[in-house]
Amino acid sequence: MSTQPSAPADVVPQPLLVRTVALDDLGDTAAVDPHDLLDLLPTERPLAWVRRGDGLVAWGETLRVEVGGADRFADAERAWQDVLARAIVRDEVQVPGSGPVAFGSFAFDERSAAGGVIVVPKVVVGRRGGRSWLTTITTGARLHPAPRLSDVVGPRVPPVDPGAVAYTDGAVSADGWRDVVARGIAAIRSGDVEKVVLARDVLARAEHPVDVRWALERLATEYPSCWTFSVDGLVGATPELLVRSEKGLVTSRVLAGTIRRTGDDAADLARAAILAHSSKDLEEHEYAVTSVAHALEPFCSSTNVPDVPFVLHLPNVLHLASDVTGVLSSPGGDAAHPSSLALAAALHPTAAVCGTPTVAARELIRSIEGMDRARYAGPVGWFGADGDGEWGIALRSAAIDPDDPRRVRLFAGCGVVAASDPAAELAESEAKLVPMRYALGRDASLG
Numbered sequence: 483m484s485t486q487p488s489a490p491a492d493v494v495p496q497p498l499l500v501r502t503v504a505l506d507d508l509g510d511t512a513a514v515d516p517h518d519l520l521d522l523l524p525t526e527r528p529l530a531w532v533r534r535g536d537g538l539v540a541w542g543e544t545l546r547v548e549v550g551g552a553d554r555f556a557d558a559e560r561a562w563q564d565v566l567a568r569a570i571v572r573d574e575v576q577v578p579g580s581g582p583v584a585f586g587s588f589a590f591d592e593r594s595a596a597g598g599v600i601v602v603p604k605v606v607v608g609r610r611g612g613r614s615w616l617t618t619i620t621t622g623a624r625l626h627p628a629p630r631l632s633d634v635v636g637p638r639v640p641p642v643d644p645g646a647v648a649y650t651d652g653a654v655s656a657d658g659w660r661d662v663v664a665r666g667i668a669a670i671r672s673g674d675v676e677k678v679v680l681a682r683d684v685l686a687r688a689e690h691p692v693d694v695r696w697a698l699e700r701l702a703t704e705y706p707s708c709w710t711f712s713v714d715g716l717v718g719a720t721p722e723l724l725v726r727s728e729k730g731l732v733t734s735r736v737l738a739g740t741i742r743r744t745g746d747d748a749a750d751l752a753r754a755a756i757l758a759h760s761s762k763d764l765e766e767h768e769y770a771v772t773s774v775a776h777a778l779e780p781f782c783s784s785t786n787v788p789d790v791p792f793v794l795h796l797p798n799v800l801h802l803a804s805d806v807t808g809v810l811s812s813p814g815g816d817a818a819h820p821s822s823l824a825l826a827a828a829l830h831p832t833a834a835v836c837g838t839p840t841v842a843a844r845e846l847i848r849s850i851e852g853m854d855r856a857r858y859a860g861p862v863g864w865f866g867a868d869g870d871g872e873w874g875i876a877l878r879s880a881a882i883d884p885d886d887p888r889r890v891r892l893f894a895g896c897g898v899v900a901a902s903d904p905a906a907e908l909a910e911s912e913a914k915l916v917p918m919r920y921a922l923g924r925d926a927s928l929g
């Protein structure tokens with residue numbers, strides 16, 4: 483079923499029927515182990531949001547809403563609310579991620595034809611802190627009996643190796659991108675912006691159609707501290723959480739400021755110290771934290787913004803990181819909090835992916851970057867019936883060509899400030915492409 487933004491009643495003629503059961507109580511967990519969520523996924527259009535073994539995997543499409551333009555978030559939210567208003571829900575688990583769930587992914591730029599999409603799957607399996615559950619979502623007039631995992635999970639078909647992968651330039655060559663960064667630095671020095679984040683793409687062509695599960699498993703194993711995701715052909719493992727909203731508490735993991743790893747632990751510790759004291763990286767980071775703190779302020783009764791970032795260690799890079807938290811203000815009476823998607827919309831684009839000031843940086847990106855970012859660097863994640871959910875920034879990601887799944891577009895970007903150096907930014911962008919190259923590759927080594 484596919485709908486236009488408002489998902490009117492005549493397009494979803496029958497209510498959504500949602501049933502969640504605890505898997506621990508079903509007695510069929512031995513037959514199908516929900517321990518490894520990714521193992522449950524079928525080949526076709528898998529949906530995923532997992533980190534350290536917890537999260538959600540899903541498949542099938544009960545409902546799909548495509549949106550576009552500046553109102554893409556609000557339109558998606560309205561469609562979801564319309565559908566929920568008529569849903570019949572029996573949720574025996576009642577934890578974040580149980581009950582009705584929609585996955586979403588949205589374009590970075592409102593002008594992009596990529597727009598955005600929310601997908602309401604047919605089957606969702608969730609896991610959180612040792613508890614797991616199964617949700618089935620259909621349409622109809624009456625709730626179905628409690629589902630069993632073994633009824634909805636087919637025989638496991640191992641992910642297919644994409645074989646040899648050849649890489650070519652994307653919209654702008656590596657050399658050309660150095661010039662793009664130089665133009666960004668010139669714009670900063672002439673006072674047009676203080677910071678701009680510039681990105682590039684690289685095209686991959688695999689020998690065989692890319693099996694999303696192959697990439698997901700490699701990403702989740704190698705990058706356990708990242709959020710490994712798959713939504714409508716956009717795949718990745720992002721270290722940056724735009725917003726998590728749960729029971730009135732919001733969290734955002736802000737990253738900006740990067741140094742490549744060497745592969746040598748002692749040398750990397752020294753590099754972590756260099757990063758933590760680099761004025762160029764601290765400046766880059768400060769812009770990103772400020773943009774998130776300011777965007778959250780109107781929604782929160784209190785926020786906590788760390789004074790000093792910590793160094794996040796990933797296998798390919800080290801980042802300056804700050805976890806910003808807040809308590810959503812109660813608007814009075816029974817009024818609901820803004821949904822996690824509304825918060826994501828208010829936060830997007832942060833200075834970690836756009837720049838400072840936002841509008842001027844976005845204009846600069848449009849005029850010098852030379853490509854459409856599509857859904858790269860846009861919000862990706864999920865939300866539930868109460869609006870709570872998790873939205874990452876779609877970094878360390880790639881878009882699989884829906885018309886030819888052998889073709890994949892990989893993305894990476896870098897924050898640029900006055901002290902940036904184009905060659906160093908190019909090297910940093912290469913380091914940020916490592917996760918997706920690794921995800922596609924058979925033996926590609928890290929670093």
Ligand SMILES: C=C(O[C@H]1C=CC=C(C(=O)O)[C@@H]1O)C(=O)O
Nearest residue numbers: 737738739740834894895896897
């Ligand atoms: C824009 C990207 O990274 C952002 C997140 C972390 C560190 C960044 C940096 O140091 O430039 C970027 O702001 C990307 O990975 O494509």
